[in-house]
Amino acid sequence: MLSLFNLENKNPNILVDASTRDDAAIYKITNDTCIALTVDFFPPNVDDPYTYGQISAANSMSDIYAMGGDPIIGLNIAAFPKIFPIEVINNILLGAKEKCDEAGLSIIGGHTIYDNEPKYGLAVIGKINCNEIIKNNTTKSGDLLILTKALGTGIITQLTKKDSSNIGSALNESINSMTMLNKKASEIIKNFPVNACVDITGFGLLGHLYNMISQSNKHCELNINDIPIFEGLDSIVDINNLSTGSIENIKYLDKKLIDLKTIDSKIKSIICDPQTSGGLLLSTPPKFAKEIIEKLNKSGHKKASIIGSVRKKKEFENKIINFIN
DSSP states (O other): OGGGSOOSOOSTTEEEOGGGTOSSEEEESSSSEEEEEEEEEEOOSSSOHHHHHHHHHHHHHHHHHHTTOEEEEEEEEEEEOSSOOHHHHHHHHHHHHHHHHHHTOEEEEEEEEEOSSOEEEEEEEEEEETTSOOOSSOOOTTOEEEEOSOBOHHHHHHHHTTOOTTOHHHHHHHHHHHHSOSHHHHHHHTTTTOOEEEEOOTTHHHHHHHHHHHHTTOEEEEEGGGSOBOTTHHHHOOTTSOOHHHHHHHHHHHHHOTTGGGSOHHHHHHHTOOOSSOOEEEEEOHHHHHHHHHHHHHTTOTTOEEEEEEEOGGGSTTOSEEEEO
16 A cells, blocks of 8 residues: 555655654654654544543554654544444543643644544644654664563453453553553653664564564564563463454464464464554663663553564574574
8 A cells, every 4th residue: 555655755854754664754844853743543442432532542642652752733533423422422532632631742623524433543743853763673783672561452352352251450451551651661762772663553562573673674582481461361362362453463474484383372462462552662772771671660661671682684594583482
């Protein structure tokens, strides 16, 4: 689809477009001032309308935070059935407003259409210093990889569609994670020489990591046992009840990563699980990693962890990602 658009940067003010699969587009206004632009919306993934609004807003702003920017204004994008309780719509919008207020983002308009399946999200514009943009394809050899949030939101969402009776604690942890802005994590990493960053969303941890490393022309090690997951997630994963997104991610990455077929099926489903309002994956020099983790933990990112390291391309023959158990 992207090939239908002009992605050749013929406009010199376009500093980042979709050609590198980055989180947001970047447009230069002055030599120092840039704007970051992104859009996202999706159907409800929780039952409570207010919580859904919170999650959707947090998810929509995450791309701006991943690039090192600050969201400032947004437009609502919504689709609702013709016959839909107004109080439900109000609660969705109120939940979103709470998170936008927390972020310092002003919603200044939007657009709504009719659809049988409700959907909500935001088109977001953020501000960013043109000289401090954090891209997803600029990792450096020797960097350590840090993940700021635990994995499992897609698995939990899929399980709730069938039976949520045995996933209470994991469900609560998942909701708390999805409603948490990446604002504090973004503010922390701005104070360190972070070489690359991406937020973990629809392609799952492994998909986004593969893109980050391959676009950087590097290889990496991924320490499976160090990847943070929601409490008890490994015991409730149902590999026969995965979302379409998970199945497609696994199918795609099985072709790209020669060792993925050897990974335990439950672990594979977790690291390929599409995330909603997931954490940031960042690449930073080793001497700063411990302090970054400490500050993340204090800020509420209790499960932030070092999950791997970036290596020169020649270190692992034919292996973009080397899995370590």
